[in-house]
Amino acid sequence: MITIYGMGDSGNCYKPRLLCALLGIPFRHVEISTAAGQTREAAFLAKNPNGKVPLLELEDGTLLPESNAILWYLGEGSAFVPDTxxxxxxxxxxxxxxxxxxxxxxxxxxxxxxxxxxxxxxxxxxxxxxxxxxxxxxxxxxxxxxxxxxxxxxxxxxxxxxxxxxxxxxxxxxxxxxxxxxxxxxxxxxxxxxxxxxxxxxx
Amino acid sequence: MITIYGMGDSGNCYKPRLLCALLGIPFRHVEISTAAGQTREAAFLAKNPNGKVPLLELEDGTLLPESNAILWYLGEGSAFVPDTxxxxxxxxxxxxxxxxxxxxxxxxxxxxxxxxxxxxxxxxxxxxxxxxxxxxxxxxxxxxxxxxxxxxxxxxxxxxxxxxxxxxxxxxxxxxxxxxxxxxxxxxxxxxxxxxxxxxxxx
The missing domain is CATH 1.20.1050.10 (Glutathione S-transferase Yfyf (Class Pi); Chain A, domain 2)
Incomplete structure (x- = not known):
């Protein structure tokens, strides 16, 4: 199963969760709070050197930052990406x-x-x-x-x-x-x- | 032929010009200077309400703003977009x-x-x-x-x-x-x- 590291209250982090809901894609949510400074901790910086959530982790360990790039990954081939x-x-x-x-x-x-x-x-x-x-x-x-x-x-x-x-x-x-x-x-x-x-x- | 509205000295405007050069795509350059305030003039705002260059105009009149979206349009299907x-x-x-x-x-x-x-x-x-x-x-x-x-x-x-x-x-x-x-x-x-x-x- 894919994992989305994110902060519940963040709109950027809401984007991939909403798309997963709309497309019926199961995922695991791991709370990482920008407000509490967790995105600047060494453990998280090892996953995303830019220190931001959301971050998508695929089953093979691939790490994908940037909310709109995550939308693209999850949405490619679905009705949420136009045909032309x-x-x-x-x-x-x-x-x-x-x-x-x-x-x-x-x-x-x-x-x-x-x-x-x-x-x-x-x-x-x-x-x-x-x-x-x-x-x-x-x-x-x-x-x-x-x-x-x-x-x-x-x-x-x-x-x-x-x-x-x-x-x-x-x-x-x-x-x-x-x-x-x-x-x-x-x-x-x-x-x-x-x-x-x-x-x-x-x- | 496509038209790229842009400012010669802008890096955002350089992006599509460089990709056109690398891919051998012919284009027309129309100088629109942010520094001279031309992106805030009514004639340009009618083309891009967000008042920014670069702006790509296709032969059918379609107007596409945002430098990186223009890169995508010009590059899709070429070697500059990965296979997976x-x-x-x-x-x-x-x-x-x-x-x-x-x-x-x-x-x-x-x-x-x-x-x-x-x-x-x-x-x-x-x-x-x-x-x-x-x-x-x-x-x-x-x-x-x-x-x-x-x-x-x-x-x-x-x-x-x-x-x-x-x-x-x-x-x-x-x-x-x-x-x-x-x-x-x-x-x-x-x-x-x-x-x-x-x-x-x-x-």
Whole structure:
């Protein structure tokens, strides 16, 4: 069985768990807490020198870091990866957008507000910068969802899972999703998928 | 013919140009300067609402943003994408590492030092933070290259191109590559590939 090392409360770590649920892939969850400093301990750094979760461990011992690369590994060949070269690239485009423009703003602002160990970093300047940049990222997402049910190809793909992870609880980062009805409707479509599980779910 | 909108001096924009050169794919270059504010103008925002280059335009008008997604589109089916599911995921893992841990530190520090329009952002705190985080990212890269000729599967892949773009001129960001001989040797291996072109090359 595969193992996912991750923190229950992390959106990046929720992504592979949600995909496993949707695809019916069994897995073992091992809790590794960034908040408690476990990702910087020698035992974990030996598995991922970049010191981040999630980390996927295959049955043969292969170690795969980076949430969106784990999504790719688990999803390749499933209905969550589009059939055409163009749509696969569009899907990856949204996933890189997520990691560069959305996660470092929307998710980081939530972490600054939610986690006690981030308090020293939660300066007024940082909160203002992540608010502005996070709203800009959410606007780009909303502009796409104004015209489409899902991000790519008319069906849910890995891109929707990647962007769902830190959009569904963006209110905890002080973002007002009421500004973007198309985002709210898209979140509801994902939550209506067969075998959907909430972030709190662990196997 | 495909069109790549990009800034000549940007590493993110160099990535697709370098892959086109290596694969012999003809393309048209349209200069769009982030430094001159052109990515924030209405005409460009109509093409990419996220206001970033590079942007790939296909012959049918399809618009594809995000440098590493463009690499995927151009590279799928070529020798620069590995044959196995595991290695494709490992390749993408390095590409997400590049956009999350390497580009926002190594490349951003270079931009703070090189571009006059970034001067106001180049505070001592920001320069120190990007130096530390950039060195950490380069250490992770070096640790892999201490044991392998290329990042994945023993041959050059899209991951090597993605990470080459902002590593080869990291010295302009104040990073001392002399600390990591395995990185220097890997840069030389990429520069020795048939049809390699430097960042200054335009078609």
């Amino acid at each position: 070269r163009r749509d696969r690239a569009m899907m990856l485009s949204w996933m890189f957008f997520e990691q560069y423009s959305h996660e470092p703003t929307v998710a980081v602002r939530r972490s600054l507000l939610v986690y006690p160990h981030r308090k020293a970093d939660a300066t007024p300047e940082r909160l203002e910068a992540t608010l502005q940049a996070g709203n800009a990222a959410l606007s780009v997402l909303a502009q796409r969802l104004d015209e489409a049910q899902f991000l790519v190809g008319g069906a849910p793909s890995l891109a929707d899972i990647a962007l769902y992870a830190y959009t569904h609880n963006a209110d905890e980062g002080g973002f007002d999703l009421g500004r973007w009805p198309s985002i709210r409707a898209w979140l509801a479509r994902i939550e209506a998928l067969a075998r959907y599980r909430p972030q709190s779910w662990l196997p | 599911r595991r290695d494709r995921a490992m390749m993408l893992s390095w590409m997400f590492f590049e956009q999350y841990s390497h580009e926002p530190t190594v490349a951003v520090r270079r931009s703070l030092l090189v571009y006059p329009h970034r001067k106001a952002d180049a505070t001592p705190e920001r320069l120190e933070a990007t130096l530390q985080a950039g060195n950490a990212a380069l250490s992770v890269l070096a640790q892999r290259l201490d044991e392998a000729q290329f990042l994945v599967g023993g041959a050059p892949s899209l991951a090597d191109i993605a990470l080459y773009a902002y590593t080869h001129n990291a010295d302009e960001g104040g990073f001392d590559l002399g600390r990591w001989p395995s990185i220097r040797a890997w840069l030389a291996r990429i520069e020795a590939l048939a049809r390699y072109r430097p960042q200054s090359w335009l078609p």
